[in-house]
Amino acid sequence: MAMCSKFLGSVSALIAVGWTGIAAAQDVTLEYWVYSDFAQGDALALQQQFISEFTAKHPGVKINIVGKGDADLTAGQIAGAASGNIPDVFMNGIGTGAQLVEVGALANIHDKWMAMPEEYRSQFDESAIKNCTPEPGKMYCLPYTGYGSLLFRNLTVLEKAGIDPSVPPATWAEWLDQMKKVKEAGMYAIPDQALIFNSIAEMYAISGDVSTWGIDWETRTTRIDPDVMAEVLQKFVDMAPLTSGTSRNDQATKDLFITDNLAFHTVGPWVNPTYEEASKNGKLKYDFVLIPGDTPDKHGGIQNYEIIGVAPGENFDIAWEFASYVTEKEQMARWAKLLSRFNSNVAAMNDPEVSALPLISKSVEAVKYAMDVMPPYLVKAAPSCYSSTVVDYVSATADGDYTPEEGAKEMIAELNDCLAE
Amino acid sequence: MPSLRRHLPQYLMIAPFVVLFVAFFLYPIVSGFYYSFHDWNGVDAPRFIGLANYEKLLGSRDFGRAMGNLATYISITVPLGILVAFGLALLVDSFTGRWASFFRNAYFVPVVLPAFLAATIWRWIYAPNFGLLNMILGWFGIPSINFLNDTDSMIYALIAVDVWVSAGFNMVIFLAGLKNIPGELYEAARLDGANKWQQIVHITVPMLGPVMFFVITYSIISAMQVFDKPWLLTGSSFAEYGGRRGALLFPVMDMMGRAFGEVHFGEAAAYGFLLTVAIILLTLASFAVRKWRRS
Numbered sequence: 001m002a003m004c005s006k007f008l009g010s011v012s013a014l015i016a017v018g019w020t021g022i023a024a025a026q027d028v029t030l031e032y033w034v035y036s037d038f039a040q041g042d043a044l045a046l047q048q049q050f051i052s053e054f055t056a057k058h059p060g061v062k063i064n065i066v067g068k069g070d071a072d073l074t075a076g077q078i079a080g081a082a083s084g085n086i087p088d089v090f091m092n093g094i095g096t097g098a099q100l101v102e103v104g105a106l107a108n109i110h111d112k113w114m115a116m117p118e119e120y121r122s123q124f125d126e127s128a129i130k131n132c133t134p135e136p137g138k139m140y141c142l143p144y145t146g147y148g149s150l151l152f153r154n155l156t157v158l159e160k161a162g163i164d165p166s167v168p169p170a171t172w173a174e175w176l177d178q179m180k181k182v183k184e185a186g187m188y189a190i191p192d193q194a195l196i197f198n199s200i201a202e203m204y205a206i207s208g209d210v211s212t213w214g215i216d217w218e219t220r221t222t223r224i225d226p227d228v229m230a231e232v233l234q235k236f237v238d239m240a241p242l243t244s245g246t247s248r249n250d251q252a253t254k255d256l257f258i259t260d261n262l263a264f265h266t267v268g269p270w271v272n273p274t275y276e277e278a279s280k281n282g283k284l285k286y287d288f289v290l291i292p293g294d295t296p297d298k299h300g301g302i303q304n305y306e307i308i309g310v311a312p313g314e315n316f317d318i319a320w321e322f323a324s325y326v327t328e329k330e331q332m333a334r335w336a337k338l339l340s341r342f343n344s345n346v347a348a349m350n351d352p353e354v355s356a357l358p359l360i361s362k363s364v365e366a367v368k369y370a371m372d373v374m375p376p377y378l379v380k381a382a383p384s385c386y387s388s389t390v391v392d393y394v395s396a397t398a399d400g401d402y403t404p405e406e407g408a409k410e411m412i413a414e415l416n417d418c419l420a421e
Numbered sequence: 422m423p424s425l426r427r428h429l430p431q432y433l434m435i436a437p438f439v440v441l442f443v444a445f446f447l448y449p450i451v452s453g454f455y456y457s458f459h460d461w462n463g464v465d466a467p468r469f470i471g472l473a474n475y476e477k478l479l480g481s482r483d484f485g486r487a488m489g490n491l492a493t494y495i496s497i498t499v500p501l502g503i504l505v506a507f508g509l510a511l512l513v514d515s516f517t518g519r520w521a522s523f524f525r526n527a528y529f530v531p532v533v534l535p536a537f538l539a540a541t542i543w544r545w546i547y548a549p550n551f552g553l554l555n556m557i558l559g560w561f562g563i564p565s566i567n568f569l570n571d572t573d574s575m576i577y578a579l580i581a582v583d584v585w586v587s588a589g590f591n592m593v594i595f596l597a598g599l600k601n602i603p604g605e606l607y608e609a610a611r612l613d614g615a616n617k618w619q620q621i622v623h624i625t626v627p628m629l630g631p632v633m634f635f636v637i638t639y640s641i642i643s644a645m646q647v648f649d650k651p652w653l654l655t656g657s658s659f660a661e662y663g664g665r666r667g668a669l670l671f672p673v674m675d676m677m678g679r680a681f682g683e684v685h686f687g688e689a690a691a692y693g694f695l696l697t698v699a700i701i702l703l704t705l706a707s708f709a710v711r712k713w714r715r716s
Contacts, residue, residue, distance in 0.1 A: 384661075384675075388667060392667065
């Protein structure tokens with residue numbers, strides 16, 4: 001009897017283990033890493049709604065959403081790749097894509113992408129898709145949210161400086177003239193654009209374009225044109241006495257703008273909620289326009305995208321399905337409406353309710369002219385000496401250590417040395 | 422074997438430490454040394470390249486700049502930090518009861534404050550025009566200073582933050598040392614007519630010798646690894662770090678940038694190893710100075 005009981009117990013245990021095993025095979029838990037500001041408040045609620053909708057159609061799939069800061073996302077994904085524990089679906093900036101490809105954190109999604117119906121593939125911005133596809137047959141990301149930088153203008157400051165705010169500056173010359181008037185009126189014209197690589201790129205786009213920007217990896221040389229850079233450096237020299245000394249990302253810059261001490265702020269749309277809030281309180285009169293270029297038909301500014309990547313591994317198929325669901329038009333339109341943020345899904349941007357949002361419609365226009373920040377993407381990680389060399393020579397020239405021509409020449413020589421290493 | 426069996430309980434008692442020490446201290450150092458001779462992206466098989474990582478580092482502009490900044494930083498922040506901490510310890514020691522406890526806790530708060538919070542507070546204090554410090558300077562007619570973007574002032578701005586944070590920790594160490602100095606020594610000195618300054622110079626400082634040695638050594642080692650404060654004060658990222666013209670670029674920041682910004686873990690390992698060697702040499706030097714002074 002005891003033997004029989006033991007046998008039955010063992011069989012029961014085996015059956016239980018068997019069932020658990022089958023259940024485990026069906027159950028999949030995806031780790032989904034997003035930017036920390038997408039994992040709080042209304043943004044988190046909408047992300048969770050996307051997850052609920054997806055999991056309702058895919059029983060057995062569970063998705064854990066985790067918010068992380070920029071540095072933690074990158075470090076976590078690289079360390080995860082090294083330890084074989086990468087999140088299944090994750091966001092990052094396209095500028096970090098090359099590092100993630102190198103460590104194998106980003107799976108090649110080309111075949112999955114090509115297998116999607118044309119109706120889905122045609123939804124996206126062509127240049128954004130091109131940036132995710134460094135070579136034929138290799139695609140490493142889906143473009144997600146993005147921005148084209150805009151010129152935020154404090155209308156009160158302009159009026160105080162005797163400038164008619166109803167007519168935005170059409171060219172760099174007009175803009176510089178307005179900046180000088182603002183300074184003469186005792187206020188700051190613009191943040192120090194020489195402090196950050198992205199704001200330098202914004203200024204470069206005023207005179208140059210993407211054909212003379214970025215890195216030529218085949219020859220390991222910079223594509224920056226010395227003549228264009230000399231023109232741009234002259235702009236930094238002209239702006240130097242007019243700046244607030246703060247960078248475009250500093251809280252102090254926003255404080256100066258809100259308190260009517262700063263006229264212009266070239267930046268992405270993420271500052272708008274702060275300015276909108278100040279405007280609602282009746283303390284700030286502002287608008288946003290395109291960054292002027294050297295000629296009326298040209299504009300400055302940069303464009304950039306966040307990406308959604310899928311990790312290689314056993315969850316690849318379902319992770320891809322989730323990534324493609326989140327980036328599909330319906331979700332991107334809801335996301336755009338909630339955050340009033342531009343994204344790479346053109347079909348979503350054309351949604352009447354979305355395109356009616358002023359910040360989005362202006363961003364769509366800005367992106368048409370804007371320059372990529374550090375092309376080509378997803379090929380190789382630019383060495384840190386590249387951006388620091390650009391920033392250093394721009395700062396040094398603005399400080400008067402070099403003439404613009406000398407600064408451009410020295411900068412390009414040092415950039416080529418940096419890339420040759 | 423009989424010896425092993427006899428001492429088994431002792432070995433078992435130290436085993437947890439040994440396991441953790443080997444796993445999280447010895448192994449990373451040895452493997453870091455190994456990877457420093459390899460081209461390695463953290464994932465693929467490392468490729469042996471001899472001394473190339475070291476040659477590249479020593480010839481790199483940012484390495485020289487980071488080391489230069491570090492030398493300036495250490496030469497100011499260590500003596501200044503110790504002086505401030507020692508002064509605070511003497512001050513707090515002169516209080517008794519609730520006040521002593523209040524000041525001790527108040528000065529210790531920056532030590533337990535998360536680095537990002539401390540950096541946020543200081544970014545606000547240093548902000549041009551509206552920052553607390555510039556507002557105070559403005560009362561005296563001094564024009565606004567761009568503490569975190571003016572290359573002449575950036576390192577001093579960092580040192581002030583560092584002293585503010587480290588003073589509380591070092592103060593507690595000094596306080597513990599002060600409590601161990603026998604009161605009779607001060608009593609005898611007073612009877613001999615020594616004033617307060619003479620008591621500090623001839624009794625307090627010599628009696629705090631071992632504590633002072635610990636604080637100096639610890640401060641140098643901490644200063645050589647400075648990372649979070651300049652990183653946060655300059656709003657750095659893996660792609661862009663060190664602030665305007667690299668005025669707040671330090672070795673650990675550069676090492677992190679090479680590791681996670683460029684995925685050159687071999688180069689970062691070489692950087693780490695050079696820094697470790699420098700720390701060991703400086704520590705040995707401080708021990709040698711101590712031995713020489715004793716002899």
